[in-house]
Amino acid sequence: MPEEIRHICGISGGKDSSALAVYLKDRVPEMEYFFCDTGAELPETYEFLTRLEVILAKPIARLNADRGFDHWFEIFRGALPSPQMRWCTKNMKIKPLEQWIGDDPAISYVAIRSDEANRKGYVSTKPNIESRFPFVEDSIDHAGVMRILDDAGIGLPAYYEWRTRSGCYFCFYQRKAEWIGLADRHPDLFERAVAIEQKVLQDAGVDGDADFGKQAMKGRQYTWSGGETLVQLRARRDEILERHEAAIARTASTRPNLPLVDSLADVLNEDDDTTPCTVCAL
């Protein structure tokens, strides 16, 4: 007897993957939805997921709900994840997913839109997982995605007002202006990020009495945002926002009538060009 093929659709908390989930709701009735929970997502994301579950009328499987960021931060004894040492993605996204799928043959639906067909999503290298790109196949672009979400009545996750991507509240791929956004909207979470950073700095011997030489500096990041601590970053709030506003104005003048979501993305992309973690953001 041939093995049952599983159909899976990963949800990041962002608009594209959510739209894909809605889009496939009736097309692939046996679909299993999953969300790799880091335990450190924005409250907006959790709220949005509940909305999505209502529409899908199915629970979204929360992978590694037991081992979130706090767990791994304890296990890694205070090393911040960073682009060079991205243990967050490995331990909280890829490993739990591959464990969840196991060796079952599965078709994974990936939310790459037809207008960004060159983008790379997380395409599993495991031989039992086949990837499909329904938006590319059915020519659904940015406008199509927005329409799907509007029709379903769920709209956009609330964080799109100040941030372009889903993911942990302290994601190190965040831009400076987004950190300020976090400080403004979720001062409590910002303080937690500061606390985590301070702990790492202290363990590493900065402002502490630990032997700095004994801490392996190689590949370790001691601050969330490049070149400064969050406290320093917050002190530059006005400067960062000023630059940010100027950038928005500049974008607006070059590309009029752009929805806020897009102009924000443009502006923030101008800010830096690090490639974000596609696993989290798609």
Place this chain on the structure above:
Amino acid sequence: MTTLADLVSVSARFARSANLERDVSSVDPLDGYIVTARAVDVVDRLATRATSSTAGGAWSITGPYGSGKSSLALLIDGAFGEEGEVRDKALDLIGSASPDLRAKILNAHKLHGTGQSGFCLAVATASREPISHTVLRALHSAVIRRFGRIPPRTKFKAAQALTDALSDQSSDDPRRTGPSPAALLAVARCLAESAPLLIVIDEFGKNLEAISSSVDSDPYLLQQLAEAGQGSEIPIFTLTLQHLSFEDYFATAGNLEHREWAKVQGRFEDVPFADSPAETRALIETVFEVDDSLCERIDSWASGMATAMGKLGLEDLSTRDAVADCFPLHPLAAAILPELCSRYGQNERTLFSFLAGSDAAAVPAVLARQELADTEPLPVLGLSEVYDYFIEGEIAGSPGVNGSRWREIATCLRDAHGLSAQEWTLAKSIAILNLVGASGTIRASKTLLGQVAKRPTTTLRKLEQRGLITYRSFADEYRIWQGSDLDVRTLVEGASATLAKLPLIEVLSRFDSPTPVIAARHSAEHDTLRVFGRRYATTSEVVKPLSPFSEVDGELLLLVDSESRCPAIAEAGLSKPIVAALPTSLTALDTSARNLAAIHQALELPEVINDWVVRSELGEQLAQAETLFHEAFISTFDPQNCAWFLLTEDGAEPLTSGRGTAALSAAADRTYQSAPRVGNEMINRTALTSQGAKARGMLLTGMIERASEVDLGFEGYGPEVAMYRAVLERTGIHQVDSQNDASAFSRPKDPSLLPAWKTMEDEFRRSRKRRVNLNDLYAALMSPPIGMKAAVIPVVATAGLLAFADDVAIYEHGTFKPLLSPELSERMVRNPSHFEFKHFANTTGARRQVIDELAARLEVRPSFRQHRVANVLAIVGHLVSQVNGLDNYTLRTGNLPETATKAREALVTAVEPDELLFTALPKALGFRPVPANTKTYTKARDYADSVGKALEDLTGCFGNLLGDLYDLLLEECCESSRTAVVGQAAALENEVLDPNVRAFVFALANESLHNDIDWIKAIAMVVTEKAPAEWTDDDLARFQRVMPEHIAAFHRLVALHAERRADGGGPFDALRVTVTQADGSELARLVGIDQSSRQMLEQVLDDALDKLSEVTGSQRRADHALLALLGERMLSTGRSEEGAGTTEAELQQVEEAQIA
């Protein structure tokens, strides 16, 4: 005046090197040729092949420059050539070395009928040209040698091929590619028909270089030649001479070429050609011819010298004859020459140009200058003459790898001025000895230099004072000293002086600590590795006990202050053992340590850091000093040379020392008396391997998740299973409970583990009063007398926590954790200090009563079966898990009974389980706290009821909300069921709708939701843009306000839709069709039919009914059948998942109604 040259002559043969093409067929070059063992070997291979088969062979002779390969080729040419003077000479030479070989060659000539004419000899020296050119030249020369000129075709079949090949080669036409391999082979075969063909190519490396540097090279010709000789019974012998093996010429070429050449080389038999130093020395002896008149003097000189050489350990030169043969060379010069030539020159070529060359510094010229008086001692050429030739004459132009040392020494002596003759002799001798090598018997030692000059001590001291040489006492060797402004000895002495003031312990503290040692016997006997760290100490120190978390199991103090007592120990308690070793003598250690430290210190001086000469000298001294220190360390702390004591609070207890680490084993025996036996080396250690950590992780997960299963559900023989068997199964910690047939954790049966388990129980009991950090438990288990290995503890501690799960609460970072989960365990293993535990068992009196009531009311059972009654943790665990399952609405809403709200507050903010159960929760629900020390609590049942009621209010809150929302919606729609609303909305689905209501209508029309709850959730979410589970009371109010507006808009749309239809095409009927299934679920549709199409549709229906009546036999049956089948189809499209099971019987009612 007589010179040595008058009485000693040098054989002319050695005056120049051989050239194969020039010297062929001439006797002179063979004059004085020495047939060495190597040469015999090569010639023998050739002769053996020529006598044993009719085929030929191929050899590649590989030997270094100047090892006499070309001369060998001349010898072969002579021996296998035509009859005459040259062959006789060659055969005589060969016969002198090996008469058998001579006979063999003659036999070969006889066999092939070449006694007169000899073999066809094709001899050529290669230059940087294609192989074919060289081979052609060789073959051409063979033809000329045999026939005098190229003979006509009638006499020589391949004449045309040869002529063509020659014209091809000399042609300037770029289209011609030179002689073709086929033509050359034809010529070779043709020659071999008359007599065996011997092709000898000298300097074959040149050909190979040409090939490796050009693209269109083809090794194939060579392969063909070799094969032509080997397989086909044609006697073609090919001999190539080169100084590297074929492959080495292609070291830089691509892989493919490399393989190709390896293949060609495979066709050749590779013969290495190099003489050993002894053979080379034998050659030296044959160079000189000494006049008989000198023999007597030589003998007397030699016998004295032989004794001296014997004393120096030069066995080869310890006989009179051996020394005499060296004359006029000093035996030491003869001894080093082969090594010197092969290291810095071109082997024998260099050797013989020194012995017989025309250079002013070469032997013949020196002999000519050397006066010979009858009375004086016999003059000989010593090391300094060798130096003059090799270094001053700069004979070794490219000394290669050893060049830097060579230049260093040369520069050093060149810059020296004003030395006396004796000083020069000694300096040069030392220099040349330094070059040949510092080790072994031939080195510039004091004794050896005594043979170079008479009474050299004073001179050597002078040279040393001039800074030209330096003496290394540790190696007994003089070295040419490159000179530095710094005086090494002063530097080291200065450092020593500063160190002298320091106590030995401070000197030793500059070195790395001694490595830890293992108490071998104890470790083997107890299956547990006991490692002792070692450090230097003094008696004045007050020794601090080791931390229980220290990586070592004990400490060995090496006392280094010559006091014969032990240091005191500060509050030892249950500390790991500390052993002291008191050495009987510290002298050797002291001296060697101070010397080593002085060199270290000197090396760190700023002036030394910049002076590489001094640095390298100190570096070598350092290596020597380290060895000495190491030896001193070992003998000082040898078990027999020390007194051993175990330090305790009551003073030092002597330990018996045997061999090795016996004292440490004795200390471990006394200290670790209650150590558990864990028969698994993978886990019984301080730090796990990554493999071991993985296995232990699996074991811990199994313990937590499958405690009740036999063997924890493990199968097979993996490392986790082995750990399970060793730590849990064999010890009886995990076993089947005979009462209820399930496995569980409990006190071990193994007596060796019992003390550890009891210690853990003590720690648990200790935590009744206040929380205890998990590290305290670790410390207790790691300390004596248990000394459990760190990696085992998590397993034992987890077993304990599981065995006492209902009694012992776990806190992480101060927060109560109701459940020991695998992920919690992972963090616990990693950071035990983040965890605490507290014991809650044995509740009695009033509290017991309350717990029993709560357990009954909430239906809580103890988590482990061996506990008959529930306790605080079981109840609190149940409450916490219920609260954790609540949605955000329930956690935030004020629409709850007051008691439920207060209970929620208490549950959410609780930190301590007993505090919650006996104080906070009673207060919240309006009861008195339950005191710890009273017998009864009269309101126990009421309190339990109240808790149960509050919990039900909380867990039912969200469901109630949704039910209310559902009723509210239906009421607003004036409908009694979801189906009716869905039907109305579904009719609007294909209409163009305002985006504001669009999502709402879609939500109303959503049929795919399986129940009323999901349906209302989606609608509520669309209305408030927030999932109800995330609502606050404000969201509820907003829903109540906005929903009626949405419904009103929806109703207007429905009406508008109907009107618009009617307006568009005259009379219009709207039909509502409802199909009800057996289970009561319904499917409803609004269907609009306008008058214009009605007529046509009815016509089609009539036709269909007519046809159906024909089949069914009655109009009435046809009507029913049509309805039933249509209904079935509607059901199957509307509910695809249920459609398959629908039958006519299930279709109960079809209702038709007109909507106003």
